Amino acid sequence: MLQMPIKPMLLSSKEEAFDSEDYIFEIKWDGYRCISFIEKSSIKLQSRNGHLLNRTFPELMEIYKAITGKKAILDGEICYLEQDGKANFSKLQARYGENNPSYNSSIKLIIWDILSYNDKDIYWLPLKERKAILQEIVKEGHGILIPGYIKKHGKKLYQEAAKNKLEGIVAKKLDSPYEFKRSKYWYKIKCWQYTEVLIGGFTEKEAGLLVGKYSNNQLHYLGKVKLALERELTEALFRFLPTLLTDSCPFSTRPVEGDIKWVKPLIRVMVRYTELSKHNTFRHGYVTKIILDNSQGG
Known part of the structure; x- marks a missing residue:
């Protein structure tokens, strides 16, 4: 069984967007990587480097209410979302200077993957199967958002991301397992x-x-x-x-x-x-x- 801390799957880089039936394409969110360990009402938010984020983000202490089941390990990104839905990294970064941060509804946990569910590790399953499980057992609300994705048309999504001045997009191979390292299955393509x-x-x-x-x-x-x-x-x-x-x-x-x-x-x-x-x-x-x-x- 997976135990905290774990290393998140990191993105490799590509310079140009591409189309492929073997990939899904998502918006690249600009925030702090977060692995969420949920057991009943107990929450542990782990940073990319293995640090505990619970005190920094009290807004996310009820995400267990969005889970069907008793235990889950989720992968995603903590973001500060403006009213137009864009992530503001500067406002998120300012949170680290606060000793006792007050509740802010703009803080959200963007969830895009699930690694374990009810004491069963599923990180080895193909991404398309993990996505289906994620949709089934995690519902939006209580600080959680589940972003959509598109199949095949990476270039179109990249054009939309660039037009809206977003950070970029992510390409993920549909049959990819979850690897606890920088992987060639997932790519970031930044909008410069x-x-x-x-x-x-x-x-x-x-x-x-x-x-x-x-x-x-x-x-x-x-x-x-x-x-x-x-x-x-x-x-x-x-x-x-x-x-x-x-x-x-x-x-x-x-x-x-x-x-x-x-x-x-x-x-x-x-x-x-x-x-x-x-x-x-x-x-x-x-x-x-x-x-x-x-x-x-x-």
Whole structure:
């Protein structure tokens, strides 16, 4: 029998959406992964890293009322849902700063899989069978939502996700068992936004770039980003950056980062990201291109 803690099945990545009769496609929810252990009225909410989340999310202490049966282990995501149904990760993240969080009806547990039911492990069953069992024994309500999915048409769902500025979609093989590791049966396909920025600093240890954009003649900081360039290009960039060193921070607000080397903001790059955080910095930011034509200036 499965026992807490367990490692959730993690997604591999694909760059492009695809169609396939062998897969179902779901919206990718932007929240905290949660494995729920339910035994009668006892609830244990486990994070991706094995930590207990019960005190952080008191809204979910009655999810057992949505279960037909005495015991179940469910996989899903805790999200903060706005009125339009979109997940707001920044508002969810703010919950971790609260010592005694009050009840908030916007906190929901999105359930998409079931691993065990009434002392019987079923994680080894094909996904399509687990989905059928999930629909049969778990009902929406008491903080639980069960999202829909579509078969075959991944490209169409991706287009809708991108149009609505969602994080992306997930492709899951219909015959996949549940694996307690990063799996090639499930893929995330993110919806990226792109923008041009200027490099204002770098960190050698993590090969990170501090970037920003000009507004009203000031360079506004937009975050620290990673690089998604070919290795040779990355190495060439980090050989060139020291030739632009300066003693002063070029950003209007000094970033709270350690071991930074400031540079004159002369190199323009393309960054892809999922969204801007509440601090107006990139989430999941990556440099994808060095822009050699710098004629646009700041």
